[in-house]
Amino acid sequence: MATKKKSAVPGPKLVTRSTGASLFPWIGLALIIVLLDQVTKITVERTFAYAETLPITGFFNLIKVYNPGAAFSFLGDAGGWQRWLFLGIAIGAVVFCIYMMSKNASQRLFCFALSLIMAGAIGNGIDRVVHGHVIDFLDFYWTGIGHFPAFNIADIGISVGAVLFVLDELRRVNKS
Numbered sequence: 331m332a333t334k335k336k337s338a339v340p341g342p343k344l345v346t347r348s349t350g351a352s353l354f355p356w357i358g359l360a361l362i363i364v365l366l367d368q369v370t371k372i373t374v375e376r377t378f379a380y381a382e383t384l385p386i387t388g389f390f391n392l393i394k395v396y397n398p399g400a401a402f403s404f405l406g407d408a409g410g411w412q413r414w415l416f417l418g419i420a421i422g423a424v425v426f427c428i429y430m431m432s433k434n435a436s437q438r439l440f441c442f443a444l445s446l447i448m449a450g451a452i453g454n455g456i457d458r459v460v461h462g463h464v465i466d467f468l469d470f471y472w473t474g475i476g477h478f479p480a481f482n483i484a485d486i487g488i489s490v491g492a493v494l495f496v497l498d499e500l501r502r503v504n505k506s
Contacts, residue, residue: 351435353428356445363449367483368456374467383469390470395480396463413458420455424448439498446491453484 378384378394385391400416427448431441457464466480 353431353435353441356431356435356441357428359442360445360449360452363446363483363487364452364456367449367453367487370467370483371453371457371465375465378467389472390468392467393469393480395466396461397466397480398463413462417455417458420451420458423451424455427451437498439494439501443491443494443498446487446494448491450484450486450488450491453482453487457484 374392374394378392380394380396383391383393399412427444431444434440454464464482464484466482466485468482468486469477469480471477
């Protein structure tokens with residue numbers, strides 16, 4: 331009976347050299363969030379007319395709006411060059427997140443936070459490449475106060491990731 335010989339050249343692995351921890355869960359999480367983000371945006375893009383609103387509750391609507399800028403439409407009316415600036419920032423954020431996760435792959439909360447931020451950067455970056463703007467569709471409002479700027483799943487990833495990143499840092503500072 332012949333036995334299989336293991337290859338002397340291992341395939342690509344998402345494992346860090348220093349800790350042996352895998353990046354696979356964090357990359358996988360980011361890809362799931364990007365997929366969810368893109369599926370929801372495609373659904374809204376195909377289902378709604380621009381600015382069409384579907385009331386869901388007394389404080390929440392689905393709406394299709396475009397944001398050529400950043401958070402709260404920052405630089406939204408800058409003439410188009412901001413598309414490439416924000417795409418460059420997104421690419422830089424993804425590279426930075428992967429680098430930091432590879433250096434700290436065993437730190438779960440830290441990598442979870444970076445994975446969420448990375449997913450959001452990728453999701454909104456895809457929109458900027460494909461559409462020239464980000465598709466937003468989640469609209470929360472309070473009677474008498476007004477509407478919070480519309481956002482999407484990628485924005486949730488970035489926001490939750492940023493909060494977790496700060497909490498992880500505060501936890502680390504309190505330990506030392």
